[in-house]
Amino acid sequence: MVAQALTLKKIRQHIRDIRQKNLSSLIIIEWSFIQKSILLLAIMVVLFTSYALYVAFVMLHPTLHHFINVNSTILLWKDVVILMIAFAAMIFGYTWRTSARVNRYFPIFCIIFFATAMCISGYCLGVLSPATGVFVIGTPLIGLVLFPRKIVLIMAVLTMLTMVLLTIASNLNVIPYAPLFTHQDLVGMQGFASFYLYSQLYFTLPPLLFILFIMDVILRQWSQRERDAAMQSKLDSLxxxxxxxxxxxxxxxxxxLSSDQKEISTLLIAIDRIEYIQKTYGRTFCNELKKKIAKLLQLSLRNQDLAGSFDDDHFIVILSAAHREVGLAVAERIRVRIENLIIADGFGLEIQITASIGVSTCLPFGMVGADSILIQAEQALAQAQQNGTNLVMHYDQVPIAALKESDVVFTS
Structure with missing residues (x-):
């Protein structure tokens, strides 16, 4: 018999693992816009803290003063002001996270603030510097995943236009290029090339690592969510x-795929008088009844057998390597267990529940299609219900007159 690809126990364990995940491990793309905005602000805090530390480090080392525009303390205060605004925005967003208006407008503010701050830093470092390139290319990719597409695209276009205008203005000597490093005869200074290279690496690596990390987390969680959804789709929700x-x-x-000679048996199970039960006791009672029967089925089968929900009112069992007698024996065992099932209504009164079961048995290589064995099980079930409730009927017990045309070769 072909190895079974579906292992019900493993699927259920996987579902339980999904439900037991801590809130801290929720998929980022499913966060609220407030949470995503706070994440963006947190990234800004880390980045601009590193920028401020860089300027402070250079200013505290006189040997590096001739490489940087240390006379302009605005470079340091620029980072400090941005950090203060980012901190204040994080506190504001967290405090008012339940406000509908804040949820609507706060992400827009954060995106504009982030783009503006990075444009200023990009201009200070050089519009054509590697660090600026990483920002211009990388951050819109993350933004498109985390935030509304429209606002991200608008800000991305505006940012690129700003960078183009700054480049043109620098080329026309209207404004200095890379004012962080502006100094007379700077390019010709001894050691400047190494200083500039290490500075660009310092400013490039943090945003690059953040972008790669966030994208990796998003892609892995996205892939995990798809696997989880695929796994859950294999199970009936009730x-x-x-x-x-x-x-x-x-x-x-x-x-x-089967290449052996072992028979399989299919059991189609119907709860007797299910429409009457639902009308009398309600849908909630019926749902609880179905859950109890589902659990009963799981306890009645071998590891290699499968139980499923055929439709709203029917269950199905696939017995691997089970000839006719085994199929009938399992069906009878299930019928008796359902008959002995104790279930009470809302007033504590026990309700008698019975089930009719249709059984069909065949060799896999003798079947024209998978639908054939289901048709035979349906015919056996219909005959069981016609003969009376609480019965087990095999397909070969169905009168010839009641049989429909079938392409299945069955053993008896």
């Missing part, structure tokens, strides 16, 4: 049994 789609896939795999 009963946590395999979904109809998963059962169909498994049956199709048995038919197309």
């Amino acid at each position: 009963t946590h049994l395999l979904s109809r789609y998963s059962i169909d896939q498994h049956l199709e795999r048995l038919v197309t």
